[in-house]
Amino acid sequence: MTDLSHATALLTIDVGAIVANWRRLSLLVGAAETAAVVKADCYGLGMEHVAPALFEAGARSFFVACVDEGIALRRAVPGAVIFVLSGPLGGDEGEFAAHGLIPVLNSLAQITGWAAFAKKGSGAPAAALHIDTGMNRLGLAEAELERLTAKPEVLASIRPITVMSHLACADDSDSPMNAKQLVTLRRLSAALPAMPQSIAASAGIFLGRGFHLGMVRPGAALYGLNPMQGRPNPMTQVVRLQGKIAQVRDVDSPMTVGYGATHRVEGRRRLATVVVGYADGWFRSLSNRGHGMIGGVKVPVVGRVSMDLTTFDVTDVPVEQAHPGALIDLIGPGHTVDDVAAEAGTIGYEVLTALGRRYHRRWIGTEA
Amino acid sequence: MTDLSHATALLTIDVGAIVANWRRLSLLVGAAETAAVVKADCYGLGMEHVAPALFEAGARSFFVACVDEGIALRRAVPGAVIFVLSGPLGGDEGEFAAHGLIPVLNSLAQITGWAAFAKKGSGAPAAALHIDTGMNRLGLAEAELERLTAKPEVLASIRPITVMSHLACADDSDSPMNAKQLVTLRRLSAALPAMPQSIAASAGIFLGRGFHLGMVRPGAALYGLNPMQGRPNPMTQVVRLQGKIAQVRDVDSPMTVGYGATHRVEGRRRLATVVVGYADGWFRSLSNRGHGMIGGVKVPVVGRVSMDLTTFDVTDVPVEQAHPGALIDLIGPGHTVDDVAAEAGTIGYEVLTALGRRYHRRWIGTEA
Numbered sequence: 001m002t003d004l005s006h007a008t009a010l011l012t013i014d015v016g017a018i019v020a021n022w023r024r025l026s027l028l029v030g031a032a033e034t035a036a037v038v039k040a041d042c043y044g045l046g047m048e049h050v051a052p053a054l055f056e057a058g059a060r061s062f063f064v065a066c067v068d069e070g071i072a073l074r075r076a077v078p079g080a081v082i083f084v085l086s087g088p089l090g091g092d093e094g095e096f097a098a099h100g101l102i103p104v105l106n107s108l109a110q111i112t113g114w115a116a117f118a119k120k121g122s123g124a125p126a127a128a129l130h131i132d133t134g135m136n137r138l139g140l141a142e143a144e145l146e147r148l149t150a151k152p153e154v155l156a157s158i159r160p161i162t163v164m165s166h167l168a169c170a171d172d173s174d175s176p177m178n179a180k181q182l183v184t185l186r187r188l189s190a191a192l193p194a195m196p197q198s199i200a201a202s203a204g205i206f207l208g209r210g211f212h213l214g215m216v217r218p219g220a221a222l223y224g225l226n227p228m229q230g231r232p233n234p235m236t237q238v239v240r241l242q243g244k245i246a247q248v249r250d251v252d253s254p255m256t257v258g259y260g261a262t263h264r265v266e267g268r269r270r271l272a273t274v275v276v277g278y279a280d281g282w283f284r285s286l287s288n289r290g291h292g293m294i295g296g297v298k299v300p301v302v303g304r305v306s307m308d309l310t311t312f313d314v315t316d317v318p319v320e321q322a323h324p325g326a327l328i329d330l331i332g333p334g335h336t337v338d339d340v341a342a343e344a345g346t347i348g349y350e351v352l353t354a355l356g357r358r359y360h361r362r363w364i365g366t367e368a
Numbered sequence: 369m370t371d372l373s374h375a376t377a378l379l380t381i382d383v384g385a386i387v388a389n390w391r392r393l394s395l396l397v398g399a400a401e402t403a404a405v406v407k408a409d410c411y412g413l414g415m416e417h418v419a420p421a422l423f424e425a426g427a428r429s430f431f432v433a434c435v436d437e438g439i440a441l442r443r444a445v446p447g448a449v450i451f452v453l454s455g456p457l458g459g460d461e462g463e464f465a466a467h468g469l470i471p472v473l474n475s476l477a478q479i480t481g482w483a484a485f486a487k488k489g490s491g492a493p494a495a496a497l498h499i500d501t502g503m504n505r506l507g508l509a510e511a512e513l514e515r516l517t518a519k520p521e522v523l524a525s526i527r528p529i530t531v532m533s534h535l536a537c538a539d540d541s542d543s544p545m546n547a548k549q550l551v552t553l554r555r556l557s558a559a560l561p562a563m564p565q566s567i568a569a570s571a572g573i574f575l576g577r578g579f580h581l582g583m584v585r586p587g588a589a590l591y592g593l594n595p596m597q598g599r600p601n602p603m604t605q606v607v608r609l610q611g612k613i614a615q616v617r618d619v620d621s622p623m624t625v626g627y628g629a630t631h632r633v634e635g636r637r638r639l640a641t642v643v644v645g646y647a648d649g650w651f652r653s654l655s656n657r658g659h660g661m662i663g664g665v666k667v668p669v670v671g672r673v674s675m676d677l678t679t680f681d682v683t684d685v686p687v688e689q690a691h692p693g694a695l696i697d698l699i700g701p702g703h704t705v706d707d708v709a710a711e712a713g714t715i716g717y718e719v720l721t722a723l724g725r726r727y728h729r730r731w732i733g734t735e736a
Contacts, residue, residue, distance in 0.1 A: 005459035040647035091373035279408035279721035
């Protein structure tokens with residue numbers, strides 16, 4: 001149990017909800033494999049705690065961004081099939097082999113390097129191929145793929161087991177990009193040996209069966225973010241963030257609040273200052289725009305968010321609920337990660353991955 | 369030495385520059401004590417590495433935000449005088465005593481709690497008093513201070529050794545708030561026993577001698593941020609952030625880049641994708657707005673910053689300088705933390721405190 005006496009804020013992560021979200025997606029996609037994207041420390045929610053629970057629930061394939069994350073995941077989940085999305089960056093091929101990490105090969109340069117490494121010893125793992133179908137970020141362009149398929153001996157030496165691509169506009173189900181990218185992946189894959197294909201992340205899953213292919217790769221939806229722009233969120237919420245009130249102040253004459261004196265208080269108001277600020281990933285863009293909740297009542301951020309402190313107007317809350325030591329819900333029931341993101345002018349993914357290191361963290365909903 | 373082979377990005381922190389900045393401020397303020405604000409893990413730069421070097425240089429008083437940080441600092445710098453800005457939050461007074469942490473008392477409630485705790489045993493440290501002079505965030509209001517000074521036995525029991533306040537608009541030297549707050553602090557302090565006063569953080573130091581009082585509390589300026597809005601930065605830069613190129617792509621037909629297809633490439637361009645994204649604190653608001661540098665040449669961010677990846681247009685850079693494995697300066701010479709902040713629509717403080725956990729970190733400029 002976490003000792004809350006010197007916590008400035010409490011972050012509760014419902015691992016049971018993450019597992020329930022994975023199970024729901026797994027049922028939805030049926031025959032396709034449901035992988036789990038656990039990069040960026042499970043979007044900031046703690047890979048060590050979350051990934052083993054997903055493995056326990058039946059997830060077998062996991063995606064991380066870089067080698068360091070792969071090594072950490074191998075330690076946490078020895079039995080996992082681990083894909084590293086950035087692939088080898090030059091000189092780190094041995095780390096892939098040592099930890100049994102499957103590189104996602106994104107370019108001819110990476111393929112050539114990996115083929116040379118695989119030739120040297122017998123210990124190189126299989127690989128995944130990433131074909132670009134419209135992101136223009138990572139992945140083989142069509143011309144590169146043609147050069148690769150012209151060299152079947154190189155292709156054989158890297159032992160590809162999966163071919164994947166990434167949708168640019170999946171959260172907009174009306175975008176013509178989606179079908180176009182799917183068609184491109186299927187057409188380009190035809191030149192490769194038969195192997196499972198994958199194009200859908202969280203949002204892509206909800207574009208329909210045609211997008212499920214051999215494997216889907218949800219990340220955001222596991223962590224409770226809404227995979228479908230402008231529609232009700234089908235996922236269960238995972239995160240609750242509570243900040244502790246350090247001080248309550250009654251104001252009864254006009255005055256300004258915080259840095260730059262950007263907020264002016266008029267009339268009789270009660271202000272509560274919480275020990276959470278932008279150094280905790282509670283974005284400065286929430287200044288005068290964000291809000292928290294106390295017992296179902298909205299309490300707006302007043303003034304600028306500072307590095308370690310944020311002030312809320314708690315006038316509408318009963319006095320006995322807003323006292324020093326009481327908690328304000330910054331993220332929680334009725335005020336989701338996506339809601340905070342909208343107030344901050346960003347997306348839920350960035351709110352999650354910015355969650356601060358000073359929060360006392362509690363993981364619930366696991367049997368262990 | 370850091371092994372760069374599987375680093376996706378390298379963050380170099382010049383501890384020597386931080387020490388030089390502290391020394392410069394210390395010379396500037398003369399007789400006043402120059403403390404060091406090391407909260408939020410030294411604004412994200414690594415308290416364990418930075419605080420001992422500042423102590424070695426002569427800093428004695430250190431400011432942290434919360435008890436956890438105080439405990440960590442006590443471990444790193446056993447001889448430090450440590451002030452905890454949020455003060456006790458209820459039930460954690462014993463932690464202050466156990467680790468010799470000086471609470472900054474911000475309210476009558478905190479003072480009452482601390483007085484009761486101090487009365488119980490003989491081990492309670494002295495305290496600092498925080499008077500609010502215009503932030504309306506934390507600190508004693510004038511009426512509260514009057515109630516305190518009416519009870520000299522309470523005041524005596526908490527053993528105040530410093531009285532402090534915080535300027536709301538110090539970075540704007542023309543703001544009438546500055547002089548008003550200074551006058552208010554001096555007037556209110558007159559009712560207290562004689563003790564050192566403090567009102568200036570980084571920007572306040574540059575408002576002139578009158579603001580130095582007994583102690584100045586620089587943070588931002590130590591870490592190279594510009595303490596003076598709209599004027600040349602007198603501080604030495606501290607941070608260099610380099611992201612590794614995973615892939616270079618030649619584009620010669622019109623196409624879009626990244627999520628949401630927000631950037632359209634026309635003509636012949638070269639694009640380089642780096643394994644740094646908003647999960648690393650490279651803000652999503654830099655999408656289509658930020659830039660990096662290669663060998664003195666600006667390379668703009670194209671498309672949306674994603675969680676683990678950012679794409680730059682490197683067309684203007686010689687081919688041999690922009691290849692997979694090469695580094696792009698995201699923060700560095702000619703492109704400061706403040707510059708990145710301006711492009712991201714925030715302040716340098718938020719850029720520093722968001723610096724990511726996946727960067728390989730290297731501290732330079734220390735003798736040890």
